[in-house]
Amino acid sequence: NRGDESGSKLTVGVSMLSMQNEFIVNVSDEMEKKAKELGVELVVVDAERSALKQVEQIESFVAQQVDAIIMNPCEVEASSPAVTRALAANIPIINVNSETKTQPTAFVGSDDVESARIAMRYIAERLGGRGNVIMIHGYMGQAAQLKREQGAREILQNYPGLKLIAHQSGEWDRSKSMSLMENWIQSYGGQINAVFAQNDEMGMGAVKALTAAGLKDKVVVVSIDAIPDALDAVKKGTLDATVFQNAEQQGARAVETALKAAKGEAFDKQVLIPFELVTKENVAQYLK
Amino acid sequence: MRELLQVSGLSKSFGGVRALDRVRFTLRAGEVHALMGENGAGKSTFMKILMGLLTPDAGEVLLEGQPLRGQNVHEVLRRGIAMIHQEILAVPELTVAQNMFLGREKDVAAGRWGWVNDRKINQLAAQLLDQLGLDLAPTTPMKYLSVAQMQMVEIAKALSNHAKVLIMDEPTSALSDREVGTLFRIIQDLKRQGVAIIYISHKMDEIFAIADTITVLRDGTYIGTRPAAELDQSTLIAMMVGREINDLFPASTAHRGEEVLAVRNLTRAGYFTDVSFEVHRGEVLGLAGLMGAGRTELARAIFGLDRADSGEIYLKGQRVLISSPREAIRRGIGYVSEDRKALGFVPGLSVQQNLTLASLRSHQKGGLIREQSERTAAAAMITNLRIKASGPDQPVTYLSGGNQQKVVLGKVLLTSPELIMLDEPTRGVDIGAKFEIYKLINQLAASGLAVILISSELPEILGLSDRVLVLSKGRPTALLSKAEATQETIMQYAMQH
Amino acid sequence: MKSTLTDKVPLRRIGQYGIFLALVLICLVLALITPKFLTVPNLTIIVTQVSINALLAFGVTFVIITGGIDLSLGSMVAVTGVVAASFAHPDTYPLVVPLAMGLLAGVLIGAFNGFVITKSKVPPFIVTLGTMTIGRGLALILSKGRPISNLSDTFNFIGGGKVLGVPFPILVLVVAFVSCSVILRKTVLGRYMYAVGGNEQAARASGIDVSKVKMWVYTLSGGLAALAGIVLTSRITTGQPNAGVGFELNAIAAAIIGGTSTSGGTGTMAGTLIGALLIGVISNGLDLLNVTSYYQQVAMGVIIIGAVVLDSFNRTSAS
Amino acid sequence: MKSTLTDKVPLRRIGQYGIFLALVLICLVLALITPKFLTVPNLTIIVTQVSINALLAFGVTFVIITGGIDLSLGSMVAVTGVVAASFAHPDTYPLVVPLAMGLLAGVLIGAFNGFVITKSKVPPFIVTLGTMTIGRGLALILSKGRPISNLSDTFNFIGGGKVLGVPFPILVLVVAFVSCSVILRKTVLGRYMYAVGGNEQAARASGIDVSKVKMWVYTLSGGLAALAGIVLTSRITTGQPNAGVGFELNAIAAAIIGGTSTSGGTGTMAGTLIGALLIGVISNGLDLLNVTSYYQQVAMGVIIIGAVVLDSFNRTSAS
């Protein structure tokens, strides 16, 4: 409302989970695009996966009296104080992509738990409900890792025939997960029927290791994010499936919502953008 | 006299090295007991065991009848034994006063709430420094002191302990005669108070000046104990070395040739001023002066380690600007530092690698070291200088002081210098090795090198130099010919303002 | 000749605070470029944000002065945070329990570091790198890999509350700074730290129990890391098992920027505080100027190197 | 007395390889527990996985021998990987171009490190910590924060191909090991590295151009980091701007475990290789045994500390 009265550009502070993550960078780019279109000034900062840093960044935004804040939370609990601080200063704060425990002004995104459910359900179907599954975690203890694990385990529980024979952290990293998979191939070899990697980077690493060992044909690999590399792999058939999150929608809707909130206009308190399973059949529509 | 300390059957090995083998020793109150032996005889090891710094393999140590074994340094200090260590053990970042009372703050200067009372420490330090005639602020950081000043502080530190037994392991190695005089006066005082002193030195004249009793070690074994009055220099040397050394300063056969180095009005503010001299082939130029006279700084400036503020340096008539040791070496200047630990050798490298370090470029092809060539050069130097080492691959750290000194000298000689500057070349070196280094200096001069000899031991200067340049507080006060140079004249000019 | 020695001391003092001048310079530049910088709320935020890194940096300053290093700081932050959080749920224990347990955890890990380092000859780098990994594992085990939330308001006051308008973390910082300075400059222990780092042999020959001093510094480092862990946990109102990753490097950087030498024997708490503030101010300034994330990293590195280069030239010319 | 000194050298040698015994011991235990460990494919995989860390560790061994440190390794891996990947798309440039450009990037960053360290008095820790941040920023800027994929098959052969059944990274490792050993043990430069690290002042007084030696080691470290970056990029067939985070600590750990002292002047390439293998074997073994993630970290830390403690006691008793 302040910005509107003075006639100058509105400023929106944005704190992103990690600008080293391709999907997050995409969301951020879409936000910039939308902001330009709407004539809003964005101040984008990178929390580098640290909730503390994120809280501090929001504190700085509050001190600078921005008109609205968009936060892509690092953690459910630990990023909550940021929401509290913003609300206490009467600055609207919009969570994008994932949630915090404290209710923000509005939420734009999708439920990470759901993405893992989609992925694991696909595995269950491919294996006909029977087989040995391996899970590669993200960085242990982070919100995305916890939620994706939760979703995967929910589905596993519904399929008693699916056995989780091993799971380790690949730290969201392609080379780590590749080494991990190489070692697992040594210990489990032909027993592995499917791999669920909590993001595409790690999924690609697993695919590399399996291909090198000549096992890719026998193992189903599914991951999440639908980064271009993964889409390519799905097209080629090396990666069996990935789960698409709509970066464009998330980014654009977040900026729109922030703007409306700042101007005091009506807005949706919750904008849910669904995940979509990407397989060889429908990959063409996601490839740009 | 009362027996303070009784030692029997003391043995200590380092890995395979038997540093001490069933050594016995008795110390009486009020005596100065000299402990003599060649480099590596085991003297320092013995003393470190007394202090609780090393654990012996076997043997018994009684202090006033009570066993001393298995105690830590702190306890030993409390029971009244203090030591001036051979290598200077200073904490560079702490002040003089803080160094002097290190480890005893609670005893001498407990402040409120267990804090250290630095004002008290500074007062106490100032008193002691004054007593030693040392013109030093107690608050000066130790790192700004010269080696000599540090050694005096170490002495003050040991004295401040008010110990019953005072161990002095080569306390005068970095001191010039004036400080040595002060130290000797203090030793006499302590004797009168009944303090027993164990005195280790390689300087014969000191031993005969102050020692009451002399014990000799050789290769870690006990050779004998005699009253000093019953011994003369050659008997003592024979006990130590196992052979006789007669004429310590062999006659020189060198001829003075063309001029190699000329220095004109060289000045480095605060260190030396307006120094001019020249050195010729085949000549040994002695540089004499008191501690802090600026001799080391002068040599460092010539060698390119420090920069002079003004003045000129000529090499064989040509004006040169030397900005780094690299350049100095290329131009045929060699420098053997007084501080062999800091500037002389690289402890981790072997004897051979240290020897060839400065001349390695002449043993390489395309960057690869020609091992045969390197080995030959090193072997020749080991033979020529009679370096006592188990082999060229022995780490230089395990060598005795004298042999380390020879390695540093060998390193410089392998760069084929035309001028060599030797700064305190016999510091901490035993009598046998000293003799060999003296012979070597003469040989170097005879082979046509120009030699600058910096030494705080006047006999050395007098015995080896063809001419003597005397510095006082950084200013040249006299250039004496061999005939003019006597102990008295040199001292007179050295103290002149 | 002696007079030149005494003259040198004040010059040295200025040299020592060259990094302070660098800090002032950077602040001036920022104040000129952006009006948002030199405001009370912004400065308050900077100091609050700096507090955690400063607490860690104080601890590691002790360690580095003795010639050691502590890479386990970040993991200790996580472990102690998780431990404290486990006891900090509302209506369970009084506030003192989570605090005591968190501190205990830090002190124990620190003491373990000290114990291994003094009893074996293993370099501190390896020991604390090991504890870094172990600590991270412990934090995850204790929390079962999940953030521990729902903490009491009294506990959350530590990180989020204010006393007379001053954020509580700043008060913690001030108290810690004063205490650490006193330990270092006024006590026998502090003196011994310099001695051990400056010349370990000399310290031993002076009858100093070198192992005891080392035990102390690693334990102190653990205790301060626990304090940092508690402040952090309270600030984000969650015990986060993956908190503090990489904190050790920032803390060590603050100490070294502030003039503590990795070879031991030198360093002051004031210097370390300035080092931590420098990092905090640069980071805040780059955010205020809206420098893009990637370029921020480049700028951060360049400015830090630049500041220390400035300091080092200052020092060289002063001595 | 002299003869006994010669006796000591072989003893010292064994002491030096105490860590080798630790490695053998761990391998034996693993072979006994799980039959999957001692198989040709598994051992091949271990060595392949170790190659990247070993390349970095070789470089940092040079640096540490001269008494320095290099924290920018991980970031250099990222930058060089991104640079190489940018030139490695199919049907664009011949293979030599991405390789040359990657190496050039590493060498330039390394030389920058060396330049700042020798020209100013800034501690290597700060300079390379700065370059670590700068490098990460550069990698993100160059790649716009996105992985660079679609690389040519010839390029991907480096990380994924085999020659006579031997994975190519192992060949790179062997060549690098031999070259680095030769540099360290057979060349004038190698000798000078030991001299500079062992006693910098003495090195200078011996006419060694200390700055030049330091320039060399940081540049070598950059070059080897580039090699590691290229192998990694090719192995995962993508230039990742966020690759290599934390790699520097593992590389430094390998060097120190292998007997390189952080105070400079000692170290061998064989020791470093053993150190890297030790870390690799433990990590592989824990995966094979399917130790739960959290406990893996604890076990990793404990075993590494344990191995080095064993080694240090071995050394002490030998000397």
Ligand SMILES: Nc1ncnc2c1ncn2[C@@H]1O[C@H](COP(=O)(O)OP(=O)(O)OP(=O)(O)O)[C@@H](O)[C@H]1O
């Ligand atoms: N820490 C050590 N490790 C291995 N050998 C040692 C150690 N300390 C001393 N030695 C060896 O023990 C022997 C005795 O050494 P010590 O220092 O006691 O001799 P010293 O009589 O004091 O000689 P100097 O007159 O040169 O000071 C020497 O051979 C020396 O190399």
Ligand SMILES: Nc1ncnc2c1ncn2[C@@H]1O[C@H](COP(=O)(O)OP(=O)(O)OP(=O)(O)O)[C@@H](O)[C@H]1O
């Ligand atoms: N780093 C330094 N900082 C301040 N003063 C110094 C420093 N190094 C040396 N000095 C002082 O410079 C003066 C000259 O020292 P120098 O070592 O050249 O004397 P010297 O004649 O060689 O005496 P010595 O016999 O002690 O070697 C001394 O007073 C010394 O205290």
Ligand SMILES: [Mg+2]
């Ligand atoms: Mg001795």
Ligand SMILES: [Mg+2]
């Ligand atoms: Mg001198």
